[in-house]
Amino acid sequence: MGQLYQAITEVEENISRLLGEVKSLRQYVEYLEEENVSLKRQLCAVSEADTERVQKNAARIQKEAHENLEKLYSEGFHICHIYFGENLEGSCLFCNAFLRKD
Amino acid sequence: MKIICKKEDLLLGVNTVQRAVSSKSTLPILQSIKMRTENNYLWFEATDLEIGIRCQIPVNVMEEGQVVIPAKLFSEIVRKLPDTEIKIESQDSNINIYYYSSDFVINGYDPEEYPEISDISSSENIEIPATIFKSMIKQTIIACAVEETRPVFTGILLQIEGENINLVSTDTHRLAHSQSVIPGNQKEFKGIIPSKTMQEIYRLLQDDDILYISYNNNRVILKFGSVQIITRLIEGQFPNYKQVIPQTCGTKLLINTKKFLDTVERASLLSRDNYLKTNTVRFNIENSAININQFSETGKINEKIDIDQDGEDVTIAFNAKYIIDVLKVVETENILMESSGSFSPCIFRPEDDDNYLCLVLPLRS
Numbered sequence: 178m179g180q181l182y183q184a185i186t187e188v189e190e191n192i193s194r195l196l197g198e199v200k201s202l203r204q205y206v207e208y209l210e211e212e213n214v215s216l217k218r219q220l221c222a223v224s225e226a227d228t229e230r231v232q233k234n235a236a237r238i239q240k241e242a243h244e245n246l247e248k249l250y251s252e253g254f255h256i257c258h259i260y261f262g263e264n265l266e267g268s269c270l271f272c273n274a275f276l277r278k279d
Numbered sequence: 280m281k282i283i284c285k286k287e288d289l290l291l292g293v294n295t296v297q298r299a300v301s302s303k304s305t306l307p308i309l310q311s312i313k314m315r316t317e318n319n320y321l322w323f324e325a326t327d328l329e330i331g332i333r334c335q336i337p338v339n340v341m342e343e344g345q346v347v348i349p350a351k352l353f354s355e356i357v358r359k360l361p362d363t364e365i366k367i368e369s370q371d372s373n374i375n376i377y378y379y380s381s382d383f384v385i386n387g388y389d390p391e392e393y394p395e396i397s398d399i400s401s402s403e404n405i406e407i408p409a410t411i412f413k414s415m416i417k418q419t420i421i422a423c424a425v426e427e428t429r430p431v432f433t434g435i436l437l438q439i440e441g442e443n444i445n446l447v448s449t450d451t452h453r454l455a456h457s458q459s460v461i462p463g464n465q466k467e468f469k470g471i472i473p474s475k476t477m478q479e480i481y482r483l484l485q486d487d488d489i490l491y492i493s494y495n496n497n498r499v500i501l502k503f504g505s506v507q508i509i510t511r512l513i514e515g516q517f518p519n520y521k522q523v524i525p526q527t528c529g530t531k532l533l534i535n536t537k538k539f540l541d542t543v544e545r546a547s548l549l550s551r552d553n554y555l556k557t558n559t560v561r562f563n564i565e566n567s568a569i570n571i572n573q574f575s576e577t578g579k580i581n582e583k584i585d586i587d588q589d590g591e592d593v594t595i596a597f598n599a600k601y602i603i604d605v606l607k608v609v610e611t612e613n614i615l616m617e618s619s620g621s622f623s624p625c626i627f628r629p630e631d632d633d634n635y636l637c638l639v640l641p642l643r644s
Contacts, residue, residue, distance in 0.1 A: 267452055267642060268640045270451055270640050273640060277623070
């Protein structure tokens, strides 16, 4: 009887030790998750200045590309996907639509 | 083969299939017409391997058989035959044509060597009234490209989606789009049909015919009356034509079609002679009038047509042929012209008819 009682007491002690370890692990996991979210935010965050710089750059490239295509068309070359780069005879509906779309 | 028939029936058969006879093939047998009997009918067949035409005429068949004979010679002799009972008899590969107490022999080819115009085993069948289809072909065939650098532009896009049927063609300088309704149709089809085939359908289709279309992945068979046309479809993707049609316009004009056509035709007489060698006609549109002031080494023309104008004044130049082509297929008294400036495509459509439009790109000066 004394032996069984002692065994149960030991099991009880083990369980309470394990619970303590699980508690500390939970706290550690919570900390890691918070850190992860904050790191993700830092990664994604782009400053307004950066956004503006990128947008300006894109607009400049687009304008230059449009001007280059217009120049190519006026110099007598197709700029539509059907005949791109080939000699243009007169005018082309698809090149014209492409320029209007831009 | 031994048959008795009338000259007019022979002539009908020859005339029907003759345009499918190859004119430039290196295979001499493709410059021939095949004739074969079936019950009390004589079938005429011709093909250039891209388009095949079959036609049957009623004859008195005394002995079944088939022959292949040179198309040009046979066509010419049939035209010159007297209007009497004609007897045709084959002897090996040759045929004897008997009329009165005379006869004419044509040396032919072995019928077994003639390519077979095979049928399409498809249960899909679309029915279209001839009048609708003929009118749509007439309106769109004008914008097909002649050069074969891009084969898709040498044909007409046929698109059937349920009850809606669309024909579209473009040579990249102009675009014609005609749409109509086939009541009760549920089937779908999309393919580019060669303009030569469309021309033949237009030529042979009678107004009271019903056109039956069957198809598979790369071929279409069109049946009407006693005629069957088998054609290949043009491979390739037809470009997205909707993107080139402007949705707004700055100037709307309503012009008398006949007066406009006569004026442009007169002006083009001089534009053909101009130093640029382009058939250019320039319109100055202002104060509800179109003014054409054209000159060349050979003369000068000043014309003015009164019109209904809604919107800004515009000066715009076109290839005169493109304008004449569209004005010839528009059957309404007035034509609507929608312009968005000197460099944007101009839309021509019949007055009060949204089913047809022809888009023409101005010439850049």
